[in-house]
Amino acid sequence: KQEVTQIPAALSVPEGENLVLNCSFTDSAIYNLQWFRQDPGKGLTSLLLIQSSQREQTSGRLNASLDKSSGRSTLYIAASQPGDSATYLCASWGGGADGLTFGKGTHLIIQP
């Protein structure tokens, strides 16, 4: 059964810093991996989708990498801003599961 773990559970950094959020998964037989953000009381917003054949995907200040063999993905946020404050979730497709398997998320606070 696929398990997804996100480290750290919470992170608080000053504005302007670059930061890395980590995601690991136990079953490497995934179709792809998707990163989301969730603002308080809101739904999930898709940030990036990395296909299993890809190594990384970029969107603006966000860069996500995928290493299937080691069961890891990272989300890199450059030049963080207070508006980046949210919970970031990673989720894998496949790995023996139908639908997405989620981690518990990283609660990120960017201090102005």
Add this chain to the structure above:
Amino acid sequence: EAGVTQFPSHSVIEKGQTVTLRCDPISGHDNLYWYRRVMGKEIKFLLHFVKESKQDESGMPNNRFLAERTGGTYSTLKVQPAELEDSGVYFCASSHGTGFEAFFGQGTRLTVV
């Protein structure tokens, strides 16, 4: 283009009552998923429709939960009778295909008292 919409956004019901949640996927998305997050836990898969057919309902907690997607458009998730442990946020998502980018609705916060 409208995103995934869910109704209601909040629902408070008493134990033993019935509640029906609705999800309208993005137009043209054949795949529709229901997920649930209970307090302190990660979001978990409930079931998956492809058009009107249930592809996988292995995540449904028990037979008090019934999901339908008549005509392959919107879907409903009925909980009958509701129990305290059913409280949580129920999310719906849709995608073009299995493993494609998933788009989520705002969720329905269900509180059973």
